[in-house]
Amino acid sequence: MKWLTEERDGYLLGLMRLLLGVLLCVQVWARFDELEYWGYFGANFHLPFVPEAWVPSFATYRVLLGLELAGALLGVLGWFGREGLLVGSSIGIFLMLCDRLQYHNNRFSLLLFCFLCAFCPSDRSFLLYRGRSHALPEALRLGPTLPRRVMQVQVSLLYLSSGGSKLLDPDWRGGQTMLLRFQQGLEEAARAGTPLPDWVVHFLGTPALASLGSKAAISLELSLAFALWVPTTRVIALWAGAIFHLLIQASARVELFSWLMGVAYIAFVTPELHERTLRVDVRTTLGRAARTFVRVFDWFARFRIEELPGSEAEQGSVAVVGRGGETARGSAVPAALARALPVAFLAWPACALLALRQARDRSRTTDVGSSAGPG
Amino acid sequence: MRRSVLELGPPARVVFALVYVLVMVAVVVSAQRRPDHVFGFQMFNESSTVNIHLFRRVRGRRALEPLPNGSFVDRSQGAVRTLSWLERVHDPVLSKLDTPTHAKYGLEGQLFRLQLALDDFVGRLPEGSDTLGLVAVVETLKNGRDPRVVRLKAERR
Numbered sequence: 032m033k034w035l036t037e038e039r040d041g042y043l044l045g046l047m048r049l050l051l052g053v054l055l056c057v058q059v060w061a062r063f064d065e066l067e068y069w070g071y072f073g074a075n076f077h078l079p080f081v082p083e084a085w086v087p088s089f090a091t092y093r094v095l096l097g098l099e100l101a102g103a104l105l106g107v108l109g110w111f112g113r114e115g116l117l118v119g120s121s122i123g124i125f126l127m128l129c130d131r132l133q134y135h136n137n138r139f140s141l142l143l144f145c146f147l148c149a150f151c152p153s154d155r156s157f158l159l160y161r162g163r164s165h166a167l168p169e170a171l172r173l174g175p176t177l178p179r180r181v182m183q184v185q186v187s188l189l190y191l192s193s194g195g196s197k198l199l200d201p202d203w204r205g206g207q208t209m210l211l212r213f214q215q216g217l218e219e220a221a222r223a224g225t226p227l228p229d230w231v232v233h234f235l236g237t238p239a240l241a242s243l244g245s246k247a248a249i250s251l252e253l254s255l256a257f258a259l260w261v262p263t264t265r266v267i268a269l270w271a272g273a274i275f276h277l278l279i280q281a282s283a284r285v286e287l288f289s290w291l292m293g294v295a296y297i298a299f300v301t302p303e304l305h306e307r308t309l310r311v312d313v314r315t316t317l318g319r320a321a322r323t324f325v326r327v328f329d330w331f332a333r334f335r336i337e338e339l340p341g342s343e344a345e346q347g348s349v350a351v352v353g354r355g356g357e358t359a360r361g362s363a364v365p366a367a368l369a370r371a372l373p374v375a376f377l378a379w380p381a382c383a384l385l386a387l388r389q390a391r392d393r394s395r396t397t398d399v400g401s402s403a404g405p406g
Numbered sequence: 407m408r409r410s411v412l413e414l415g416p417p418a419r420v421v422f423a424l425v426y427v428l429v430m431v432a433v434v435v436s437a438q439r440r441p442d443h444v445f446g447f448q449m450f451n452e453s454s455t456v457n458i459h460l461f462r463r464v465r466g467r468r469a470l471e472p473l474p475n476g477s478f479v480d481r482s483q484g485a486v487r488t489l490s491w492l493e494r495v496h497d498p499v500l501s502k503l504d505t506p507t508h509a510k511y512g513l514e515g516q517l518f519r520l521q522l523a524l525d526d527f528v529g530r531l532p533e534g535s536d537t538l539g540l541v542a543v544v545e546t547l548k549n550g551r552d553p554r555v556v557r558l559k560a561e562r563r
Contacts, residue, residue, distance in 0.1 A: 175419055211549060
């Protein structure tokens with residue numbers, strides 16, 4: 032029952048508010064574009080969930096879109112940012128209820144995350160109107176974590192619903208739906224003037240590949256719904272999810288969905304800051320480079336940066352001390368950094384495997400050296 | 407520090423969380439019962455296609471009259487005017503006529519929407535129109551299989 036009362040650092044929720052505000056701005060802007068291209072939906076065939084009398088007039092619709100955009104901008108700036116997101120998302124959901132033809136899963140998901148973020152303590156950091164001192168002191172950033180947990184539940188619900196509906200559909204399970212998706216992708220590539228090599232066309236047209244891909248996608252979606260919650264599987268789940276969404280972004284038109292899920296994943300990042308330490312020997316180029324790299328790319332404020340003690344300098348110019356006090360040196364440093372820096376996160380498994388392999392090689396050399404010594 | 411009006415107290419937070427989760431579960435589960443599964447997060451649910459051909463039933467003629475490009479000349483009470491499906495229906499799927507089109511949100515969903523679009527269009531025909539109704543002949547392909555032809559119609563009342 033700790034969930035109900037616990038309070039944790041709201042720094043990352045501020046970042047979420049800002050990013051969701053940006054995504055909502057982009058989405059509303061797209062709706063203004065659609066207004067230009069398709070015209071006002073209420074003047075054409077539309078399917079409201081709400082009574083027809085509630086559907087706004089053209090003038091009111093434009094005002095509502097303007098208010099939604101203003102709310103999103105407040106979310107970005109952080110000045111009444113939570114209230115802005117609440118107003119923006121509520122208007123967005125209402126307009127979606129005015130015409131089901133305008134429903135898109137990705138748009139609905141974005142509106143829900145904006146709505147939830149409004150109830151999170153996301154007004155304690157990334158307050159852009161405050162300039163460089165955008166974050167409140169740590170003690171003031173503490174806030175209830177229950178709304179963040181609801182956001183996590185929303186992520187799981189999304190994966191459960193998407194994966195579950197595919198699992199129940201024999202055409203999805205068997206790979207037929209995905210096979211046709213591949214074919215549509217190939218046709219679109221050819222139409223766009225970028226035909227793929229024959230072997231790729233042949234490979235993507237293999238039913239066995241589509242079947243395997245379908246089962247993998249369903250398994251991944253269902254497992255993400257749970258694995259993101261378990262501390263031991265979370266990091267690998269986040270990595271697999273990021274790859275999954277990048278593949279979707281590359282192969283289908285999903286508007287902002289991949290970006291949205293990237294932002295939603297922040298809800299699963301440990302809220303506490305600076306729990307890891309980067310120790311650098313600033314006398315070396317490598318040490319200075321590592322310090323600059325982390326300063327620039329540590330968007331989640333994972334690291335505290337310290338000078339490497341002189342006694343440790345001979346063990347390398349960079350070391351990373353993890354949350355549990357374990358120290359990574361040498362080839363283990365890239366993995367320790369990549370795990371915590373979003374910009375390098377996709378490379379984390381490769382770095383970790385490389386570090387593991389080098390550690391194994393080293394221990395083998397040590398074993399051989401000791402057994403070959405004088406008896 | 408300014409306290410946001412959205413900062414809920416502990417009991418209200420719990421109520422909010424419970425209500426939100428229950429409502430979302432209800433929305434997702436009930437999406438299964440909606441033909442187009444809207445609000446159900448069912449991504450890429452089908453790879454089906456529809457090919458919509460529109461016809462109209464004209465007073466005094468037995469044969470259906472096709473609607474090239476979705477438009478036709480209507481005669482009502484001496485007035486002659488051109489009516490167009492595409493001027494009324496802007497949905498990217500329903501406005502594609504005589505072309506196989508991906509049935510976004512599923513075959514059942516698009517047929518459901520098409521029926522409502524036909525009803526809407528016919529309901530707006532001018533008084534005394536010689537058009538008695540619209541018929542949509544839809545060639546469907548569910549996930550690349552099971553080709554079927556579905557006839558939907560809307561009659562003027």
